Amino acid sequence: MRIECAAVELPDYPKHSNRLPFLGVLGFVDTPSDTAPSGARGHRIILTREAAVKALGSIVGMGLCRRSDNSGHNVERKMGVITKAYLLGNRIIVKGIVYAKDCPNDVDQLRNGKFGMSYEIGDAKVSDMRQGVWELSRITFTGAAVLLREKTAYKGTRFWLSADKAQNPLDKNCAL
Numbered sequence: 767m768r769i770e771c772a773a774v775e776l777p778d779y780p781k782h783s784n785r786l787p788f789l790g791v792l793g794f795v796d797t798p799s800d801t802a803p804s805g806a807r808g809h810r811i812i813l814t815r816e817a818a819v820k821a822l823g824s825i826v827g828m829g830l831c832r833r834s835d836n837s838g839h840n841v842e843r844k845m846g847v848i849t850k851a852y853l854l855g856n857r858i859i860v861k862g863i864v865y866a867k868d869c870p871n872d873v874d875q876l877r878n879g880k881f882g883m884s885y886e887i888g889d890a891k892v893s894d895m896r897q898g899v900w901e902l903s904r905i906t907f908t909g910a911a912v913l914l915r916e917k918t919a920y921k922g923t924r925f926w927l928s929a930d931k932a933q934n935p936l937d938k939n940c941a942l
Contacts, residue, residue, distance in 0.1 A: 771852035772823040776863070786866035786873060787928040788830070788846065790883045792858040792910055793920050798899050803884065803919035804838065809900045811919070817891075817903050818858060825851045825885070825907035830862060832872055832912045839886060839911040845869040848910060858885075860910065864927065873927065882915035882923035 779785070795815040802808045829844035846864035853859070860883070866873050891904035912925050 770819045770822055771850070772826045773850035773852075774826050776849060784865050784867040785863040788862055788864050788926060789928075790860050790910075790912075790925040791923045792825075792851070792860045792883045792885050793923060794856050795853065795858065797856055797920075799919040800921045801919050806900060809898065811900045811902055813858075813902045813905065815853070815856075817905055818853060821887075821905050821907050822851045822853070822858075824905075825860065825910070828886075828907060828909045830864065830910050830912065832876075836875070836881070836912075836914045837917050838913055839884065839909075841886065841909060844909075845872045845912075851907075876912060876925065876927055879926075880914055881912050881925040882918040882921070883925050884911045884913060884918050884920075884923070886910060 776785070793813065795813050795818045798812050799810045802810050825848050828848050829841075830846035830848060831840045831842075831844050833840045833843075845868070846862055848860050848862040850861040851858065864873060864876070885907055886909040887902075887905040888908045889904065889906040890902055893901040893903045915921055915923065
């Protein structure tokens, strides 16, 4: 198995009151989305593996957002940052921190396990816009959101806080 990875290392500071680690399945490569994401004009999408590998470094350092009603993105309200991204099979895995002390209400709500993720992109290139399912052959990740799984374009996405790692079904490579 080959793992493509991009990361930034934060200085170790045990028991930092504002750094709560998270882990998530942000999306999938070479897999059609279940529904059309916002901005895709009603089209489902497929992110190619090649485009995802090239774009992995663009997600590191980007913000993690959430709408208070859990329905979508709020790019003007960041509650965390992504510090690592890699592919595991066809899954795009991200790790990072949630600002626990700054966003205690978010942390309380996110512990219930009903959440998935969605990515924000720019500079996208669609191979053929006449197709029913748009194939993305180039993107730049510009951020990510946490929202209810039923609101995500990929229903198989997941989001876990560090305290939830016992519920995390991903393999040992994804340990928090």
